[in-house]
């Protein structure tokens with residue numbers, strides 16, 4: 001694992017965007033695995049800046065997002081479809097047919113999960129997967145549990161995730177209880193993984209996930225077994241690392 005320590009959120013975002021940009025410059029038809037949450041917003045802002053400056057062309061990429069809430073329509077302002085349009089796709093004029101987010105309102109969630117896995121496979125797999133980190137160590141919406149789920153699947157969100165994400169909804173009762181998420185197997189199959197973490201609130205889980213034992217109770221800990229992981233964090237998020 002490669003740890004890149006930056007001074008603050010802005011520097012973390014620039015570094016992460018540079019890594020994504022270098023991937024796309026070297027392979028313009030890359031498949032980018034994308035993430036939501038507040039952490040990658042600055043990374044997306046920076047990618048938009050690079051595209052507008054003429055330094056980056058995203059028109060040849062395909063994207064596959066990690067996850068989506070069950071029950072939120074694509075135009076719901078807390079859906080991950082909406083998030084991606086707002087923060088990246090519409091701002092860089094990405095052809096939406098090249099973008100993919102699991103469909104949280106699919107009539108048959110199991111069929112949607114199978115469709116999503118096949119779609120990623122048909123695209124040739126993910127070249128670079130961007131990840132945030134949940135406070136309980138979740139990646140995508142793979143919550144702490146007894147095993148590492150392989151493919152895209154339906155999950156019941158934990159109370160801790162519902163609480164953490166309730167800040168974005170009017171009331172806690174509005175937070176969906178379920179989501180569709182790429183599995184740990186899907187994530188681990190990406191050729192490269194880029195994790196972004198910032199803030200003191202993530203310091204303990206960064207240490208636990210990346211320096212502690214590999215266990216499905218801390219889903220991100222599996223990344224220790226991936227051959228090409230880069231973790232870009234600010235000084236606060238890295239403050240408990242022993243190096």
Ligand code: GLP
Pocket residue numbers: 035036037038039040066067131132133134135138139140141161165
């Ligand atoms: C959500 C997302 C995750 C994200 C996590 C952390 O639950 N499903 O993909 O990594 O939150 O979010 P934040 O970056 O806001 O801390």
